[in-house]
Amino acid sequence: MAQALRLGIAGLGTVGVGVVKIVRRQAALLAARTGRPIEIAAVSARYAGKDRGVSLSGYDWEDDAVALARRDDVDVFVELMGGSDGPAKAATEAALAAGKDVVTANKALLAIHGQSLAEQAEAAGRVIRFEAAVAGGIPVIKALTESLAGNDITRVMGVMNGTCNYILTRMESEGLGYNALFEECAKLGYLEADPNLDVGGIDAAHKLALLAAIAFGTKPDFDAVEIEGIQRISLDDIHQAADMGYRIKLLGVAKRTPRGLEQRMQPCLVPAESPLGRLEGGTNMVVIEGDAVDRIVLHGPGAGEGPTASAVLGDICDLARGFRLPTFGQPAASLEQAQPARTGLPAPYYLRMALLDKPGALAKVAAALGDAGVSIDRMRQYGHTDTTAPVLIVTHKTTRAEIDTAVEALSRTDVLAMDPVALRIEEV
Amino acid sequence: MAQALRLGIAGLGTVGVGVVKIVRRQAALLAARTGRPIEIAAVSARYAGKDRGVSLSGYDWEDDAVALARRDDVDVFVELMGGSDGPAKAATEAALAAGKDVVTANKALLAIHGQSLAEQAEAAGRVIRFEAAVAGGIPVIKALTESLAGNDITRVMGVMNGTCNYILTRMESEGLGYNALFEECAKLGYLEADPNLDVGGIDAAHKLALLAAIAFGTKPDFDAVEIEGIQRISLDDIHQAADMGYRIKLLGVAKRTPRGLEQRMQPCLVPAESPLGRLEGGTNMVVIEGDAVDRIVLHGPGAGEGPTASAVLGDICDLARGFRLPTFGQPAASLEQAQPARTGLPAPYYLRMALLDKPGALAKVAAALGDAGVSIDRMRQYGHTDTTAPVLIVTHKTTRAEIDTAVEALSRTDVLAMDPVALRIEEV
Structure with a gap:
């Protein structure tokens, strides 16, 4: 049997512990x-001595992840600390400089510094693998870079933040409001330390930026992702969408268009009967469209100890087998700088607003929309409180820019009781 | 840029033509x-000169696939002829003997001769890749052998024959009988030359045998697959199943059990609201369960020019990148000979029969079931013609052996107007 592949694991949170458990439990299978x-040489984490439910006594301990990354007895540096800067970045750079391959679950690090890290890795003849960074246990990176390598990818989209999908589907199934479910997720430990990473769509946008890079052969460009969170989605939106045969999902879409690369992570209405519309709870789903394959749908757990560790192990096994691929599927120098198409192609939009009970209010709304070039497909006024009247509008196909202009014009009128909610209706 | 990878393509049917088109169209992307x-050196097919909608003038022509396989200017032999024996086998063996890697879409060849071919490939230091052989464009082979390499796989199941799923879902949606849809499929060219390969479940069973081998590290054992086709499924079965919240699918299940390796390809009732239950039309779906990943679901086109060619190209790109893996994911010599568990673990069964209108008929049925150890969960008699009464029974959990005993006992009574239809109810 060939020489052992020796791992240095930095970060012993949920995923790190999951990786240690698999390496121990499946030693024979992996070999x-x-x-x-496949062996663990040394580990590193913020706090030594903490009980993590798995024995670490056989492994050297390093307080400093950078020192771990540089150890002579480490072949692969497994970065499971998280964070786009700080120790994760320093240790990854140190590992590459010391001639180690890197396996990481860190979407933020790669979405923001991926291009420079990929260049550094290639200069050092090393590789960075990151299956676990996107959609947990679902093998979407491998599907795009390897299985579908014969395809011109036309669109990648997906639901890639389990917490947001959990909140949105529970709003519908339990009739609970956003705030109640946010609190529940906080208690269950489903939220990142900064919850805005989840509910603000940032975590999912990191993932989308990575998928776009490998799908289209472009430099990862997180700053170009149009991001909108789910914080303003109300139970009313969920019900109105359901009434029309849609469900609301925090949907990421990356697509090449004649105007540039479209990257959007935002709550959208999708047909309730589509695979994405049917996605329940905390799982993830990624849809890949290519000129040859047509469309494949990958569905599974997007987070959690086992699934994420499974993805990390997939990468480690590839390295053990000698599979070596440039970070984003082709050499970093060959990745294009894509022109961002800031707003998507025209689509119908869902607009919900509450009008003050004044004469002519609806006329002012219609005028503001018309002036912005937004034409109305359907409008309904429903329910009614003492002072405000909820109004729901579905537009004909229009651009986000036109919608934004219309919303801005509306906000200058004196008839709105709240800022309108505007959601794209995505044909998936 | 490194040296070209030169292909010899044998078989220019739908898939072969699809591969030629991609290699031509995506030359820059592939490189x-x-x-x-990635270049085509030579091609081979049964009939030269036929218009295949793509220019072949730049490639050498070989009448004989074996000669093609042996050419000095071929690095990878791409076998797209089909058939478990004959030219496909001879040419594959010739290619391996001549030191070529092989990419194939041939499920029958590998399900039946996979072990000896894998041994031959390894002895020659060559590899055989077959992503296109199972579930067309869905990257299930790669998911199992690579992405999930850190998992102890517990169950693999799926709908892997698009024609059967097309027939079954159209029976429900159009209210058409099996025979009408069989004729329609024949006209549309959806059936293999020997339609029993499709509707008899054999094609899908070939695929299941390959999945079982790579999932469980066992020698492919097609003979051990319990196979049942969809020919006896009636519109009545479809409707009765729907009434109970199920749909009928030709479902493959491979699972390790304490009694050995279970491999079944048979029509089953699955919950209508499960991903498998919702699968419409000619697409395929594979569900993989592993101890770490929990469950992933892969869904997409299981056949057709583009999707199958996409899978072939994925394998070719892996070879171009230098990725080399034993045929079934681990060395052929390390594959176990699994003990077949001929019948699955106990499950509820659906039984439909037509009773002759005789006094005591139902009592005889109940007695035959009881004597065989099959206990009844629900029974209903419905509709009624002049002379026969359809009866539907759902049993408590029981084994296939007990069901078979009961059915045999029933057939010895004088009360049946037709052989009973017995379908497993699978909790997916």
């Missing part, structure tokens, strides 16, 4: 499948 | 992604 033993 | 040009 049979890869042709060589 | 950017793999770091080397």
Whole structure:
């Protein structure tokens, strides 16, 4: 049997512990499948001595992840600390500089510094693998870079933040409001330390930026992702959407258009009967469209100890087998700088607003929309409180820019009781 | 740029033509992604001169696939002829003997001769890749052998024959009988030359045998697959199943059990609201369960020019990139000979029969079931013609052996107007 592949694991949170458990439990299986033993040389985490439910006594301990990354007895640096800067970045750079391959679950790090890290890796003859960074246990990176390598990818889209999907589907199934479910998720530990990463769409946007890079052969460009969170989605929106045969999802879409690369992560209405519309709870789903394959749909757990560790191990096994691929599927120098198409192609929009009970209010709304070039497909006024009247509008196909102009014009009128909610209706 | 990877393509049917088209159309993309040009050196097919909608004038022509496989200017032999024996087998063996890697879409060849071919490939230091052989454009082979390499796989199941799923879902949606849809499929060219390969479940069983081998590290054992086709499924079965919240699917299940390796390809009732239950038309779906990943679901086109060619190209790109893996994911010599568990674990069964209108008929049925150890959960008699009464029974959990015993006992009574239809109810 060939020489062992020796891991240095930095970060012993949920995923790190999951990786340690698999390496211990599946030693024989991993060796049979890869042709060589996979071993842990050393580990590192913020707090030593904490009980993590798995024995670490056989492994050297490093307080400093950078020191771990540089150890002579480490072949692969497994970065599971998280964070786009700080120790994760320093240790990843140190690992590459010291001639180690890197496996990471860190979407933020790669979405923001991916291009420079990929260049550094290639200069050092090393590779960075990140299956676990996008959609947990679902093998979407491998599907795009390897399985579909013969395709011109036309669109990638997906629901890639389980917490947001959990909130949105529970709003519908339990009739609970956004705030109640946000509190529940906080208690259950489903939220990132900064919850805005989840509910603000940032975490999912990091993932989308990585998918766009490998799908289209472009430099990852997180800053070009149009991001909108789910914080303003109300139970009323969920019900109105359902009434029309839609469900609201925090949907990421990356697509090449004649006006440039479209990258959007925003709550959208999708047909309730589509695979994305049917996605329940905390799972993730990614839809990939290519000129040859047509469309494949990948569905599974997007987070959690086992699924994310499974993805990390997939990458480690590839390295043990000697599979070596540039970080984003093709050499970093060959990645294009895509022109961002800031707003998507025209689509129908869902607009919900509450009008003050004044004569002529509806006429002012209609005028503001008309002036912005937004034409109305359907409008309904429903319910009614003492002072305000909820109004729901579905527009004909229009651009986000026109919608934004219309919303701005509306906000200058004196008839709105709240800022309108504007959601794209996505044909998936 | 590195040296070109030169293909010899044998078989220019739908898939072969699809591969030629992609290699021509995506030359730049393939080279950017793999770091080397991918070229066609020569092709071979049964009839030269036929118009296939793509120019072949730049490639050498071989009448004989074996000669093609042996050419000095071929690095990878791409076998797209089909058939478990004959030219496909001879040419594949010739290619391996001549030191070529092989990419194939041939499920029958590998399900039946996979073990010996894998051994031959390894002895020659060559590899055989077959992503296109199972579930067309869906990257299920790669998911199992690579992405999920850190998992102890617990169950693999799926709908892997698009024609059968097309027939079954159209029976429900159009209210058409099996025979009418069989004729329609024949006209549309959806059926294999021997339609029993499709509707008899054999094609899908070939695929299941391959999935089982890579999932469980066992020698492919097609003979051990319990196979049942969809020919006896009636519109009545479809409607009765729907009434109870189920849909009928030709479902493959491979699972390790304490009694051995279970491999079944048979029509089953699955919950209508499950991903498998919702699968419409000619697409395929594979569900993989592993101890770490929990469950992932892969869905997409299981056949057709583009999707199947996409899978072939994925394998070719892997070879161009230097990824080399034993045929079934681990060395052929390390694959176990699994003990077949001929019948699955106990499950509820759906039984439909037509009773002759005789006094005591139902009592005889109940007695035959009881004597075989099959206990009844629900029974209903419905409709009624002049002379026969349809009866539907759902049993408590029971084994296939007990059901078979009961059915045999029933057939010895004088009360049946037709052989009973017995379908497993699978909790997916």
